[in-house]
Amino acid sequence: MTADVVKEGYWYGNETVAVEVLNALRDYRSAEAAMRRRTRSSMGMGETDLLALRYLLEYERAGRMVGPKELATRLGITSASMTSLVDRMVKSGHVVREPHPTDRRALVLRPTSDSDEEVRKTLSGMHRRMMDVAASLSRGEAVVVVDFLKRMREAIDGIDQH
Template identity: 60%
Template sequence: MRSIGNEGSGYWYGPDGQLDYSAAVLKSLRDYRAAETAVRRSTRDSMGMGETDILALRYLLRMQASGKATAPKDLSQFLGITSASTTSLIDRLVGSGHVRREPHPTDRRSVVVVPTVESDKEVRVTLGSMHRRMMAVAEELSADEARVVVEFLGRMTDALQLPDSGHAEST
């Protein structure tokens, strides 16, 4: 169980000495993000790939698992990169043996990008135990707790996506 104490600082406590739960929640989110970033860095290092390459590979594996063919333009849209950058990315992934180009099943003029069996195994080995640990934690939540977490994270996502008005709101 993670402590939500002051951890050596009064920063998370209000003037009355009571824990500021809002600040503690935001700190917990930052701690989670830092831990996730460290894991992503370690994964990139162990697989010898950059962040965009990993994101692309995970997307391709997800699309493959759902039975969807992925054209280079789909990958461009998902990653928010140009078609030239996508071509370079696919060339790197083909060169490293993580994906292959195949003829598009319905469009003779196009190709699809398909992850290799080896890359699927590599991702499962590299990320599988972490995903299982994370799923175990999520499965410990009651339905009510899960609903609260999902709603909270959805509202936090919305808050991040709102345009910044450029000034602080008055209360």
């Protein structure tokens, strides 16, 4: 990509290569956000609901039980918001509440098999294409990309600290 192809309006000056990288990263983030909107729309779920379902599926695959309090902490939401979220997800058939096997006062949240199937059906093609792209990288390329993304995350995480 040459300097004349770099998008107008970026505030970083004339560092052409850096701007090209940041533009590509911004374009990827925009495409990912659009994909998430399409996924939420096709599944009839809000962003937090979809994220909660993703976490519940991760816990399920790892053989871990999770309750509303732990999930609320992971999502960064209040217990009142968590109650509303769980009510919605139970009503939509994505989540079930079950009694905890050893603590009769506690509940466990589990994704339904239908929701696991729906997520796989909705996202499997996209995940396969993303995996194919990642697998096409040489080991050296992968190391550079992972290092870059980690440093970008650290740069963004550090914003509130300065």
